[in-house]
Amino acid sequence: MLAPTALLFLPLLAGVLINGLLGAKLPKWFSAALGCGAMGASFLGALIVVPLVSGGAVGDQVLWTWMAAGSFSVDVALKYDALSCVMALIITGVSFLIHIYAAGYMSHEDERGLSRFYTYLNLFVFSMLVLVLGNNYALMFVGWEGVGLCSYLLIGFWYDRERKTGDSTYPSQAAKKAFIVNRIGDFGFLIAIFLMFTTFGTLQFDAIFSNAQIAEGGPALMWGKPVLWWITALLFVGAIGKSAQIPLYVWLPDAMQGPTPVSALIHAATMVTAGVYMVARSNVLYTLAGTGPSLVAPVGIITAAFAATMALTSFDFKGVLAYSTVSQLGYMFVGVGLGAYGAGVAHLMTHAFFKGLLFLTAGSVLHAMRDVGDIRRMGGLSRKMPITFVTFVVAALAIAGFPFLSGFFSKDAILLAAYQQSQWMFWLGAIAAGLTALYMFRLLAIAFLGQSRDQKLFDAAHESPWVMTLPLIVLAVLSATAGAVLGLHEDGLFYRFLADVLNAEHHGTTTMTPMFISVALGLAGMVVGILIYRGKSVDQLNRGNAISALPRAKWYVDEAYDAAIVRPIHEASRWVLWRFVDKWIIDGIVNASAGAVYAVGGVLRNVQTGVVQTYAALILAGAVVLLFVKGLL
Amino acid sequence: MSDFAICLAVSAALFTLGVVGVLVKRNAIVVFMCIELMLNAANLAFVTFSRQHGTVDGQIFVFFVMAIAAAEVAIGLSIIVTVFRNRASINVDDVTMLRR
């Protein structure tokens, strides 16, 4: 197992080190080739792992002891099982495609920028692999923070871009926002880790899961809830932050300030799904604690519907996709929350394909439109960029749940689970599915169909080079066929593969009803979207109504946070911490100690005569005192 | 009063004389001489204890002290010469650059 491990991690590490340390001196083609090559090697490693894992149980692989203090011991150890190798495969595969795509998309950067970009990208994938392959929560947290760091670095990749007029967000601001909001979630995750250590005395997955029963039967920790409930709840707080759920989703739309491949990779396909992975990984705990149906799934379904409304009203190409991502992540949480872990992971995978593809087409469009992301200035692009258009259509159909495309299987598995357990969740999910189809085809209709709204941009638009379109095509094929080929239908290959890890639960009987409802709503959404928005002028688009005003303003969530949290903290910091604590107490202590040292020094300075004999006399005096004391003792 | 005690007392007194000289004298060369006095006092104590214990190790130490004293004097005197060249003085009170 050591060889695939090395193949998984070492090329990325080498890429990080070489590009990171020498990048500015390397030619651009080399930096790009190095980044992609390292990624490809890692993908190869993941491909090798899959048959090994499916061939038989592969135990944990302990590399070395990371830290040990008393009874606390954490190993750097990897866990190879069905779940982690599926995740590794998705991550490395999609990442590989996006790496290649980025070589075209980022070709306008200089040597420094390009090598920096690939350094971060490789480091991100490395961290992501640590996250999904670690066999304990500590190592998972390392990966968790690593991807958070890379996310921060990549969102702020164009840190020197000025604030655009009239735009509240710009890269460095968005990066900070993402980082800080994630901290809130990480705080919960950390407390959960501490709780697990005090409860189980270890952080290793297997050890915790096999002892989980003990904690479940233990005494209540707080507010009448057992400790396991708190652990799972706090873990989910971490997942909320990382996977952009209500109430911590606000960073994700702003994160679109990063380069589009980054949005595709980190903020659609991989990092944001880490929370889903974590819940799926901890399925034993969630099943025991019962947190899933009571906390995870409701949060997920509300997020799914709520984000869909904002996606429906956004005029930013990537903004629509960002809210769509939030929404789809909500779906995944519904899946894992309701015990349909397989369905959640399946949607994670299909989402990685079609949402990655959507973002890549967005990148392609932005590339053609000189980085203008406002869909009100697009229109009729299908004539200029046929490949992009076709792949976009495939992705849109997949996400809308068009029958027998990949999204159809995964989304319906989730809705089935909801239908079996909770009617209100199912209906909300079904409506959200309809909204999904609606906003995707709204986007399609405005951007690709009809007439051009900005002739100058339209004339300059062109199809992207093959390095960009090739990944589009590959992903389009995957989006279309993944469901059928990988057996995402009930008891298919995919579920059987994951069955060992994910205790699939079956509630009630299988029924086709939810499928028909959601497909009907989806198809309706598609048709309505096309019909309403095709050929609309800019004015018509801008004209809002009472219903659309609130979601268009993003429900004033940012403003509410600003008023409720950010401003009070700012003001308190200003008036209490700065004007009082810092200025009087801390500065007082610092100045007083400095003054004391100065005063003592002023006295002792007289000793420092520079005359050697003074020093000798002092030495002698010391010796005399020592001898005297020694004599007294 | 045994011979042993006499030697030790002489050693202690010599050492004290050396200490006082180092503290009091201004002439750098004389200060060095006083250091030699102190070393001699130590040597005397070494030899005395060596005799008392009936081993020669103390005398060996005397050789080492002498060798180090020779090195120290050579270095010290050349420092004095250098200082004198630069400041035309061998008064230790004039050499106060340690202050800065």
Added chain:
Amino acid sequence: MSTLLIQIVVALAKALFIILLVLTAVPILVWAERRVSAWMQDRHGPNRVGPAGLLQPIADGIKFLTKEVLIPAHVDRKLYLAAPVILLVPSLMTGAIIPWSKPIPADSALGGLLSAVNWAPDGIPFQVAQINVGVLYFFAMASLAVYGIILAGWASNNKYTLLGGLRASAQVISYELSLGLAILSVLLIVGTLQLNTIVEWQAGGMWMVFAQPVTWVIFTIAALAETNRAPFDLAECEQELVGGYHTEYSGMTFATFFLAEYANMTMSAALNVCLFWGGYTFFGLEQILPWWITFGIFLAKVAAFLFLFLLIRWTFPRFRYDQLMRLGWKMLLPLALGNVVLTALGLAAHEMWGVPLWPALIVGQVALIGGVALVSVMRTKAESAGSAESQARA
């Protein structure tokens, strides 16, 4: 208690005898020096007072004694007067460890008298003190001689004397090293510091000089320098420093310097004889001869050495100061070091592999001479090449 007192008396008597011996030798030496120099320079020398001028030194002595001791102003009176004595005393003290003859047998008249108070089966040593660090004692006393010179130079409050004193101190310190190293190889061979044992080791004609010719040369040169004799008399060279450290001295104080110089020479020669030329031994004859004849043999050898010193003085021109330093530090010292190493190697070969001692030592000496020859040849070549190069460049 009384035995101790008598021992002290005997020792004092011996010491007095030796001091008188040296003091008697000085006038003879003065006369000899003047006659020899005259002979070498093809002139008459002193020949008016007494037969062949033999009474001349006595006349000189009377003159010195009666002359006023003139003390210049601005001198440091105490040190000015003490300096000549400080110079003389260590050289006389050196005589304490010289074995002047073979031990006086107990059955002789004098020996019987002495053995009444200090019985020794092997006879009474004609030696004031048989110190077990004998040679080191000589070395210590020799190193003190410099105080007289340096203090005389400083106390006279005269720049010429001061320079003379400085030169002397630097010179003595420099050559002490070579002297010590030369003695060291002798000590290595004999394995003792006691001078009488060293002499006895050479009994039967196995004189050290035959085994250690190079050592002897080093020793002699260094000893000459230590005694400030020509060609190493830079401390008193008339042309540069008027009279050197004793410029300001006159009358009896000056005579004391004279005395000290000749006493130094005598002791140096005596030690040379003891270390390298068998002391009082003479090819085994000392076994059968009475002790006073061996005493005579010793005196004769010393006289021969003194004659050699006189010859050297009037033959060689004086060194320049830098030449003196170069000779001491760059030639004699490395040579002496090499000598010690080779001697030690020879001894090691003798003790470990049973190589006969004398061949081992001789091989070492020959190797040393060969090495010196090689180095000098190479240096000459390098110098000529260098000069040719510089000429070519010019």
Added chain:
Amino acid sequence: METLLYLVFGLVALVGGVLVIVNRNPVYSALSLVLTMFAVSALYILQQAYFVAAVQIVVYAGAIVVLFLFVIMLLNLGDQGNLPAASGTRRFVGALLGVTFAGIVGAVVWEYASTAGPAAAAAGDIDHTKSLARVLFQNYLLPFEVVSIVLLAALVGVLALIRTHGRGLDSSEADNV
């Protein structure tokens, strides 16, 4: 009888030590130092440390103090050599510290000496130069070598210290001498 000699030479050593400090003229101080050296050497001889005694004379009297004198004369200080002693305060402080120190050390010495028994029996071996050499070159070989390196370092250090840039040593120093 022997104790008398110990007392005499000890006294001489102390007188020499006092003179080193009291004399204003450094030359006299140096000579007083020689006196002390001789007295200490005599104490060594009384304790049958003949070799150490001889080395004491050779090294201290023969080399170190000569070096002192050499430097005093080389600098040719004139009046500057006769520096006045330190100020009253410093003299007082120095004397006070010295007396305190002497008191404490004296008490320790006295306590130790009064409890110490007679000299150990092996004293007969002490005077033997060979046994000294054996101990030095067997038990203390490493320190011996280290000391030789220290001396070498001192040699190099001295050369570095007194080097005057641009001028050779021979020309300047030799001319002065």
